[in-house]
Amino acid sequence: MSFNIYLASPRWYCAWVDRAIQILDGALKKYGSPIYVNHEIIHNKYIVNFFEKRGAIFEENLDNIPKGSIIIFSAHGVWPDFRAEVKERWLKYIDATCPLVTKVHTEAKHFVKDGYEIIYIGKKNHQEAIWVKNENPNKTYVVYNKDDVDNLSWLEWKKLALLTQTTLSVDDTTALIEYIKELYPDIDLPRAKDICYATTNRQAAVKEMTQYIDTLLIVGSESSSNSNKLRDIGEKKWINSYLIDTFEDIDESIFDNLENIWVSSWASGPEKLVQEVLEYLKSKGWIMKDELKTIEENMVFAYNLELK
Ligand code: SF4
Structure with a gap:
């Protein structure tokens, strides 16, 4: 009996996460510590600890950031009032927001300017959803499932638009979008899909392999809803699926009767x-069998460390 490891590809940082990390790294080298970040630079415990040791301070409350400090906007974005407050407090900033997140903020802004209200599919306690809602709090309704949508039936819409968080489950979101479209056939959709390429590609890679494997190990963090989503994909296919921060979290009992x-x-x-x-x-005697690439990802994005 052989014990085989298969590796998914793509799996690593998306180009925008990589850019955000490089910006924080570059800012610490160029300007020294402390460098403030308005939220975890990315949802990963290891990376957050690593940067904290180097002098980064992850602080969501601007009251706790001294005047004149340097702040980096994390990949998850910020909203207009936050930007205005940063200026009022004389903070210097570098914006590491992923432009795919910015795109959703811009769409939200334009829709509301044109008299729309927005149904936004997202996780209510996720920063991206909270901050997009902050663009227009009274005109944005965050939903995550059919019950949430049903709870909006009392509203009388005039013009209605639909947006989604960039990092949701492609399958779950498709089903919910169809449900919303059935209820509100005139709803306006964004010109381009909101779920980002990195989410789509990583979920597709895991889904592809669930047909061949016994067990799935996702290296990620509980704080990352998307790491959880990858694990869910395995669980939905009745595959033993585990989310681990590091190799130290591996429970050896999971190896019993396993081949792949x-x-x-x-x-x-x-x-x-x-x-x-x-x-x-x-x-432990496992053999690296293959790295299976479902799609090529080779984007790299430039950045500069100029303070604004
Ligand atoms: S939205 Fe997608 S592309 Fe942008 S940082 Fe998040 S995972 Fe990466």
């Missing part, structure tokens, strides 16, 4: 941690 393990990570999962998991599995 599939390893992947989310777009905010450092490749170093994935490689450590592989080394650990190899030390």
Whole structure:
């Protein structure tokens, strides 16, 4: 009996997460500590700890940031009042927001300017959803499932538009969008799909492999809803699926009666941690069998460290 490891590709940082990390790294080197960030730079415990040790301070409350400090806007974006307050407080900033998140903010702004109200599919406690709602709090309704949509039936819409969080489950969102379209056939949709390429590609890679494997190991963080989503994809196919921060979280009892393990990570999962998991599995007699690429991702985005 052989014990095989298969590796998903793509799995690592998306180009925008990579850019946000490089901006924080570059700012610490260029300007020294402390550098403030308005939220975890990405949802990954290891990366947050790593930067905290180097002098980054992840602080959501602007009251706690001294005047004149440097702040980086995390990949999850900010909203207009926040930007205005940053200026009022004489903070200097670098914007590391993912432009795919900015696109949804811009769409929200334009829709409301044109007299629309917005149904936004997203996780109510996720920063991206909270901050898009902050664009127009009285005209944006965040929904995550059919019950949430049903709870809006008392509203009398005049013009209605639909937006989604960039990092949701493609399958779940498609079903919910269809449900909303049935209820509100005239609803306006964004010109381009809101769910980002990185989410789509990583979920597709895991889904593709669920037909061949016994067990799925996702290297990610509980705080990342998308790491959880990758695990959910496995669970929906009745595959044993585990979310681990590092190789130290692997419970060896999961190896009983196993032949194939599939390893992947989310777009905010450092490749170093994935490689450590592989080394650990190899030390236990597992053999690296194959890396299966479902799509090529080779984007790189420029940045500059100029303060605004
Ligand atoms: S996961 Fe998607 S939305 Fe998030 S930073 Fe990457 S490309 Fe942007």
